Amino acid sequence: MKQKLKPFALLLILSSILFSCTKNETNIEAPVTAITVRDLPADTVLGINAVSGMPFSAGKYTFYSLERNSIVPNTDSASTKWDLAFAGTKILTNGGTSGKGLGGAFIYTGLFDGLKTIANDSVFKTDNAPASFAVTFGSGKGWYLYDQLTSLITPLAGRILVIKTATGKYAKLEIINYYKGGVTLPTTATDMEKASKQRYYTFRFAYQSNGTKTF
Amino acid sequence: MVFGQKEMVKDTLFANGDSVVVTATRSERKLSNITVPVTIINAKTIQQNGSLRLTDILREQTGLTLTSGFGAGVQLQGLNPDYTIILINGEPLVGRTAGVLDLNRISLGNVKKIEIVKGPSSSLYGSEAMAGVINIITDASTSIPLQASLRYGTYNTLDANVNNTMASKTVFYQGFYNYYNTDGYSIRPNSNNRVTTPINRVTTSQQFKYNVSDNTTLVFNTRLTDENIKSNITVSNGGVSINSNGNEHNTDINLAGTLNHRFSNTLKTSFRSYLTNYISSQDLLTLSGAPYNDLLNHLFQRVENQTDWTLSKTLSGIFGAGAVWEGVKSSRYDSEKVRKNNTIQYGFTQWEWNPISKLILIGGVRFDQNAQYASAWSPKLSMLYKINPQHKIKLSIGQGFKAPDFRQLYLDFTNAAAGNYSVFGSAEAQKVIGQLNSLGQIGALYSNFYLLKSLQPESSIGIHLSWDCEPNQKTFISVQVFRNDIKNLIQVEQVGSYVSGAQIFSYLNIGRAFTQGVELETKYHINQQWSWSGGYQYIITGDKDQITQINNGTVYTRDANGYSKKLTLSDYLGLPNISKHKAQFKINYLTTNGLFANFRMVYRSRWAVNNINGNDVYDSGDTFAAGYVSLHTSVGKDYNNGISLQLGCDNISNYIDALNLSNLPGRTFFATIKFQKAQKHKV
Numbered sequence: 001m002k003q004k005l006k007p008f009a010l011l012l013i014l015s016s017i018l019f020s021c022t023k024n025e026t027n028i029e030a031p032v033t034a035i036t037v038r039d040l041p042a043d044t045v046l047g048i049n050a051v052s053g054m055p056f057s058a059g060k061y062t063f064y065s066l067e068r069n070s071i072v073p074n075t076d077s078a079s080t081k082w083d084l085a086f087a088g089t090k091i092l093t094n095g096g097t098s099g100k101g102l103g104g105a106f107i108y109t110g111l112f113d114g115l116k117t118i119a120n121d122s123v124f125k126t127d128n129a130p131a132s133f134a135v136t137f138g139s140g141k142g143w144y145l146y147d148q149l150t151s152l153i154t155p156l157a158g159r160i161l162v163i164k165t166a167t168g169k170y171a172k173l174e175i176i177n178y179y180k181g182g183v184t185l186p187t188t189a190t191d192m193e194k195a196s197k198q199r200y201y202t203f204r205f206a207y208q209s210n211g212t213k214t215f
Numbered sequence: 216m217v218f219g220q221k222e223m224v225k226d227t228l229f230a231n232g233d234s235v236v237v238t239a240t241r242s243e244r245k246l247s248n249i250t251v252p253v254t255i256i257n258a259k260t261i262q263q264n265g266s267l268r269l270t271d272i273l274r275e276q277t278g279l280t281l282t283s284g285f286g287a288g289v290q291l292q293g294l295n296p297d298y299t300i301i302l303i304n305g306e307p308l309v310g311r312t313a314g315v316l317d318l319n320r321i322s323l324g325n326v327k328k329i330e331i332v333k334g335p336s337s338s339l340y341g342s343e344a345m346a347g348v349i350n351i352i353t354d355a356s357t358s359i360p361l362q363a364s365l366r367y368g369t370y371n372t373l374d375a376n377v378n379n380t381m382a383s384k385t386v387f388y389q390g391f392y393n394y395y396n397t398d399g400y401s402i403r404p405n406s407n408n409r410v411t412t413p414i415n416r417v418t419t420s421q422q423f424k425y426n427v428s429d430n431t432t433l434v435f436n437t438r439l440t441d442e443n444i445k446s447n448i449t450v451s452n453g454g455v456s457i458n459s460n461g462n463e464h465n466t467d468i469n470l471a472g473t474l475n476h477r478f479s480n481t482l483k484t485s486f487r488s489y490l491t492n493y494i495s496s497q498d499l500l501t502l503s504g505a506p507y508n509d510l511l512n513h514l515f516q517r518v519e520n521q522t523d524w525t526l527s528k529t530l531s532g533i534f535g536a537g538a539v540w541e542g543v544k545s546s547r548y549d550s551e552k553v554r555k556n557n558t559i560q561y562g563f564t565q566w567e568w569n570p571i572s573k574l575i576l577i578g579g580v581r582f583d584q585n586a587q588y589a590s591a592w593s594p595k596l597s598m599l600y601k602i603n604p605q606h607k608i609k610l611s612i613g614q615g616f617k618a619p620d621f622r623q624l625y626l627d628f629t630n631a632a633a634g635n636y637s638v639f640g641s642a643e644a645q646k647v648i649g650q651l652n653s654l655g656q657i658g659a660l661y662s663n664f665y666l667l668k669s670l671q672p673e674s675s676i677g678i679h680l681s682w683d684c685e686p687n688q689k690t691f692i693s694v695q696v697f698r699n700d701i702k703n704l705i706q707v708e709q710v711g712s713y714v715s716g717a718q719i720f721s722y723l724n725i726g727r728a729f730t731q732g733v734e735l736e737t738k739y740h741i742n743q744q745w746s747w748s749g750g751y752q753y754i755i756t757g758d759k760d761q762i763t764q765i766n767n768g769t770v771y772t773r774d775a776n777g778y779s780k781k782l783t784l785s786d787y788l789g790l791p792n793i794s795k796h797k798a799q800f801k802i803n804y805l806t807t808n809g810l811f812a813n814f815r816m817v818y819r820s821r822w823a824v825n826n827i828n829g830n831d832v833y834d835s836g837d838t839f840a841a842g843y844v845s846l847h848t849s850v851g852k853d854y855n856n857g858i859s860l861q862l863g864c865d866n867i868s869n870y871i872d873a874l875n876l877s878n879l880p881g882r883t884f885f886a887t888i889k890f891q892k893a894q895k896h897k898v
Contacts, residue, residue: 111771111779138716145829150838156829157779157836158771176777187825187838187874202777 032206032215034112035069039180040201042086048195055195061085061092066163066171066207080166088199089144089153089178091135094166096126098133101166105134107142108160112174112204115160118213124164135161143175150187151194153178163205170213173205237305238330238350240565240577241339242523242533250577250597251611252679252695252734254278254331258354261323263803263811265849265863265885267366267374267395269321269329269351270878275799275817275847277750278333278734282792283877286317292333292697293730293754293793294346298617298675300336302350304436306471307343309515309541310493314620320440320467322418324364324376325391327354334697335615335677337593338579341561345615345675346699353436355389355422357382361892368885372397387424393417399445400880411877416442430477438469446499459507461499468492481525487537489517510551512544513621529569536562543621547628549643555625559585559618575599583616587624587642589671591616607683615677619670623705623722635717638707641670644721648711660711663723667710671724675701691738698731727759728790744806751798756789761832772828772836786834788823794842796820809853818844824875840875844868851887861887 042062045055063072063082072082080101085092094101104124108115125134139146143161145154155175163171179185182202185194206215234257239249246255256272266272270287273279280290288296297314300307301321308316329351336344362378373396380389395418399411420438427433444463469491477483497509519537526532538561542554565579577597584590595613602608624642629635639647644667651657681695704726711719732754740746762784764770770782797819804812825838846868851861862885869882 109769111781140829145827147825147827150825150827152827154827154829156771157773158781158830159779174779176773182777184827204778 032208034204034206036176036202036204037064037069038182038202040064040071040086040203042199042201043088044199045195048192057088057199059087061087066165066173066205067167067169067209069207083163083165083171084173086201089142089146090133090137091143091161092127093134093163095164096134097129098127099166102164102168103134103166104164106162107135108162108172109158110160111158112160112172112206115162115172116215118162118170118172120213122162124162144178151191152184152187153198154184165207169208169211171205171207172215173203175201175203177202234328236330237352238302238332238348240533240567241305241521241535247607248575248599250575250599250609251336252333252609252681252697254333256329256331258327261326261329262861263805263813263849263851264815264847265861265865265887266323269318269323272323272329273318273349275801275815276331277736277797277799278752279331280794280797280819281318281878282315283875285312285315287319287878288315289318289349290792291331291346291349292699292732292734292752293756293790294675294699294701295792297620298343298346298615298673300340300343300348302340302348303438303469304353304471305350306436306469306487306489306491306517307340307515308467308469308493309491309513310465310467310495310511311620312495312511313622320416320442320465321351322376322393322395322416322440324374324393324418325353325378325389325420327352327356333695334611334679335593335595335613335675335699337583337591337615338581338595338613339563339565341559341581341583341593342591342616342618342672345617345673345701353391353420353422354378355387355424356380357387359891362890364887364889366885366887369883370398370400370880372883372885385426387422387426389422391418391420393419411880412447413445414442415444416440432475434471434473434475436469436471436473438467440467441465446497459499459501461497461507463495463497465495466493482522484520484522487517487519487521489515489519491515508546510544510546512554514540514542514554516540530566532564532566534562534564536560543625545621545625547622548625548640549627549647555621557585557587557621559583573601583618585618588619588669591618591672591674605685609679609681609683612676612678614674616672616674618672619705619722623670635713635715636720637713637717638720641667641722644710648719651713656713657719658712658714658716661709663708664710664721666723667721670705670722671703673701673703673705673724675699689740691736693734693736695734695736696732697734699729701726701728701730704728725760728757729759730754730756730790730793744804746803746805747801748803749798749800751796753796754793755795756793757787758790758832762787765832770830770832772830772832772834782830782832782834786836788833788835788837791823791826791833794820794822796842809855809859811852812850813848815847816844817847818842840872843870843872843876845870845879857891859887859889859891861885861889863887 043057043060045057048055063077064084065072065081066083083094092098093103093105095103104126106125127133136142143155143159145156161173163173178198180197180200185197208215234246235243236246236249236253237243239251239253254276261272270281273289274281278292282288282290282296291299301316332348334347336348340348357380360380364376366374375394377392395416397414399413418440423435425433442465446461446463471489473485473487475485493513495511499507517537517539521533521535523533539559542556544551544554561583563581567577569575580594582592593614597611600608623640625640626638629637677699679697684692703724705722705724706726707720708723709718710721732752735751738748765782765784765787768781771779772782774780799817801815820842821839823833823837824840826833827838828836845866847865849863851859853859865883871881
């Protein structure tokens with residue numbers, strides 16, 4: 001019985017996709033799947049200044065399109081092609097003072113899978129440099145915690161970035177790790193290691209292409 | 216205490232015998248009649264273990280754990296160093312940094328015994344005696360006119376002691392001198408940054424007793440500790456390390472005068488006056504030449520009277536009253552020139568009743584009132600029931616408190632090195648932040664800012680139940696269960712922010728916590744020469760508000776994939792820096808011809824040190840210090856001509872954890888030679 005069921009189920013799914021395509025109804029839910037992005041570099045450290053002891057970097061954002069799940073070249077920074085921009089712990093959205101788009105965000109406390117629908121009364125903040133940002137900067141205020149003792153950055157658990165993209169679509173995103181390879185360094189790692197392996201984002205996101213607030 | 220009295224502690228199988236305990240009741244009581252959990256460490260144990268500083272010996276006690284950071288403090292039954300009062304001959308030591316009194320300050324050279332009372336003891340000692348009391352009692356015996364010792368060990372550690380006594384029928388003098396010097400040590404690989412930097416420390420104490428009459432004695436005690444610590448500090452912030460070099464200089468002065476008078480066999484009184492001043496200054500220069508100075512000056516003066524009255528063979532009581540004048544100057548307050556003051560008045564009474572010979576009941580209460588924070592009542596009830604000569608049951612319930620300290624009241628500190636955040640003590644926070652607000656510097660005030668008012672003392676209720684058993688002449692077993700419920704914990708919380716976004720913190724009474732556990736102690740004499748002893752503590756702790764949040768499902772952690780999940784109580788670890796299991800074991804060898812040897816083992820299971828997953832709750836996803844075992848041994852011989860020799864090795868297996876155990880150097884060796892002028896046998 002079980003073996004016979006499988007092709008039947010597949011047929012059902014295929015037909016439903018075909019059906020929805022032919023009818024071209026926008027309010028039918030497109031399948032939203034979670035995508036994991038690993039080791040997205042975000043203005044990574046190039047070296048440590050011998051005089052000041054400060055790590056230095058190129059100072060450039062990495063622009064990212066959630067719609068296409070790819071990095072957007074910096075030459076397109078003044079477009080609506082990107083949704084998020086990453087540099088160190090800073091995350092910009094494409095809107096307000098940061099871009100031409102309709103982008104914004106807010107931080108939802110809860111679980112990634114638990115966020116099924118963005119509440120209608122939710123307020124998306126927009127970037128308003130330098131006073132405030134949609135994804136608040138600073139340890140403990142936004143998405144991460146910086147430990148002064150160990151100099152390590154840890155993404156806060158149970159914090160979901162709810163994002164309005166440059167084109168006004170919605171996405172949810174959970175940052176998993178900030179270090180290369182997706183593993184937070186041991187507290188005993190050297191300062192050099194901590195500097196060179198940080199600023200590599202691992203995150204998962206779900207992008208709703210149909211414009212609804214439901215995932 | 217009657218002058219010249221020689222304590223006849225019988226050399227029973229158990230080293231403590233039926234010795235006299237003073238700390239538990241503020242009067243001399245035989246250990247066998249004490250109603251609360253007490254540990255006694257005598258001079259012989261200290262000497263045979265080769266312990267130099269108070270930290271060395273406390274490390275090996277059941278229920279006690281050493282803490283690192285701001286010097287070496289002691290955690291008692293899971294409560295932080297802030298909650299244990301440290302006394303020398305019944306007078307408190309002051310000079311705490313972030314609540315920790317550095318126990319390395321205390322030399323054990325002339326210590327007769329250390330009494331540790333577990334459980335809230337504020338009914339007798341007031342503030343700080345919330346977890347318990349550690350009372351260091353110096354040797355006031357006249358039996359040894361001169362004693363000198365010299366010890367040398369790893370890291371060029373030199374410790375020299377001289378102790379001399381002179382006594383006539385009416386006058387007694389004792390002088391103690393200790394010189395300690397060490398190069399310090401570095402246990403950080405690939406780093407020239409030392410964990411403990413060179414220390415030079417001198418301690419001296421003098422005791423004068425004058426027998427005015429058979430019933431009246433005058434006692435003066437002085438103590439001075441002066442230490443110089445070469446500092447080489449590296450502060451890391453945001454990946455930037457700043458090296459500073461300089462000196463730390465700490466002076467601790469204690470002066471105590473006591474007049475004892477015995478009106479009759481049933482009525483005696485003592486007047487005590489005490490002054491102590493702890494002055495700590497740190498002068499550092501960063502490599503770029505920027506100075507960093509930090510000053511702390513804590514002055515504490517107290518007068519006190521205690522009267523002991525024996526009404527009948529079954530009923531006796533004590534009454535006491537006193538006053539404290541206390542003040543602190545610190546460069547971390549608004550001005551280091553102005554001393555912040557507090558005065559405290561207190562009274563206490565305690566009654567002991569033994570209706571039948573098997574039962575002792577003790578009840579007491581103390582009231583503390585002061586100018587700066589809410590007053591406190593501290594009642595305590597305890598009982599001892601001797602089921603038969605082999606079995607005893609002790610039960611005590613008491614309330615303890617810890618007053619807000621000067622830091623929590625007056626701190627005025629802005630950290631320019633780390634984001635310009637500020638911390639203001641609660642007594643002045645509203646005023647100071649209000650002024651900043653009128654200058655337009657405040658960006659936001661949180662609702663808790665308006666709750667800032669005079670702090671309540673932190674308080675706890677502790678229950679201790681223990682069963683002592685001596686089934687035969689060779690065996691001793693003690694089992695103890697305890698629980699402490701703490702409320703009004705004073706914690707730092709953000710109350711607002713500057714226009715720049717930098718945070719502003721102050722202190723509020725917000726926390727509720729508990730600790731509970733079991734302690735087990737055993738001693739067994741295999742034969743005349745060999746014996747062993749062991750101790751074990753299991754402890755569970757928790758923050759009650761965090762437990763509520765976890766039950767409400769609002770605390771998150773991460774699963775193996777790094778995805779957030781709701782934290783469950785099974786992942787919750789309770790308070791940080793607490794090892795669930797702690798154990799120690801000792802094998803002792805002692806012959807009648809003076810040869811002694813021992814081998815000791817201390818075990819501590821892992822403990823949470825750092826909340827890295829950002830949920831403010833310590834859980835299995837956080838950073839731990841690994842559990843460890845340290846091994847120690849010492850062997851020596853006391854010769855009949857008064858000379859003794861001793862060799863020892865601490866941390867034999869060379870266990871090192873530079874990050875979490877800065878108080879545990881690697882393997883060290885020492886050799887001691889000691890001379891005692893022939894003892895006067897005048898019994």
